[in-house]
Amino acid sequence: MFSQSEENYLKAIFHLQQESEKGVSTNELAESLDTKAASVTEMIKRLADKNLVDYQKYYGVHLTNSGELQALKVIRKHRLWETFLVDRLNFAWDEVHDVAEQLEHIQSQKLVEELDRFLGRPKYDPHGDPIPDEKGNIPDAPTKRLIQLQKGHKGICKGFNDTSSSFLQFLEKIDIGLGTEIEVIHIESFDESMTVKSNGKEIALSKMATDNIYIEEIEVN
Amino acid sequence: MFSQSEENYLKAIFHLQQESEKGVSTNELAESLDTKAASVTEMIKRLADKNLVDYQKYYGVHLTNSGELQALKVIRKHRLWETFLVDRLNFAWDEVHDVAEQLEHIQSQKLVEELDRFLGRPKYDPHGDPIPDEKGNIPDAPTKRLIQLQKGHKGICKGFNDTSSSFLQFLEKIDIGLGTEIEVIHIESFDESMTVKSNGKEIALSKMATDNIYIEEIEVN
DNA sequence: ATTAAAAATTAGCACATCCTAAATTTTTAT
């Protein structure tokens, strides 16, 4: 139906437009897709012709409903494949991205449906990211971040904003993963860095790190 | 490493060159890849530049060792994925081809290795075709065909020469599959058609059909 | 051996996707 390149653009636009109401800019897209602004402008015009995006010259793009559904289908496949790779094929969570980036473009309605069934209809991928259903509905995802937790409070790690392999490897090193219980021991006010306790150890985390960790707060009575 | 198109050419050349010593012709390839002769000539030149084929203008192509290894890697992936689809994802054996045609191009050494392990290192795919190992070694495959079996003799179905979905669906209909025991009841000499008995039923098979069914003869004492 | 038919190649073009450099428009700073 759509080319790999088109699908990659739709996905990138989807992710970037989460961050603000404004149209996604040409440069943002170029950066995110590791290509040049001129190429982005070209592709955007093609996507607009196919009614996948609304495009106003110089003012960025928005996905149309059709474009968004398409993007969600690709994201669904990406996350299902990641789940397959980690749960069934012994991939580490920081090894799956490049392969899922290819597998997400395989065209077969039946394959997606059967894969989903085979995996037990998972709601979240190995990074805690929600897996949209075939209609494009996304399960609730945690929105609270570790950075928002107050001193003395606890939470369960539910996901990550940055899923780059460098960040995932960092998490591995400090022994924090999905489901890990984290308690805020201290907040350093001048740089918002934190000391937390998890798996029995005390760990210092930068603002950058705590802003990338989603948690579900545990009510402490 | 190589484009999808290049990989498809290598695979097609590999399969066509099984049939004779002579170079694979431009028209054969065009037919097999559903493209035009002119396009084939172009691609062949590119493959020759990359030392994947030996090419003599007007006299067809042969795979080089490197081209053959490459082709075998693609065939390995194709057959492993077919096995996955049938064994794990409930695909019917005549539904897997198009999807495997896409999946065979996914680039990841680790993925192939882990998939192979996950599937239990299968030797044959759902159509009875042998799965090459990572070095390109192919397990023995049956070479005797039903058409060669004499009246009164029996064999076990081990594979098929034609694995098009129309032939597979025909086999489904007459209830013949891998492992089915087949006995030759009668051979009609004028057109080489056969009456066989399998699963308790007597079935009439054309020469075309019996020439496409591989069997391992059972010694009758 | 000559010629007709078939097969293969070349020439010229199209489309998707990418690029650099130049031009244009918008945004920011003064």
Next chain:
DNA sequence: ATAAAAATTTAGGATGTGCTAATTTTTAAT
């Protein structure tokens, strides 16, 4: 309000892969 800077688009070109039509070479028929 103007000018400089930044962002974006346009122009022009490259590459990979396909096509049709014309040409060349090989093969088959007489």
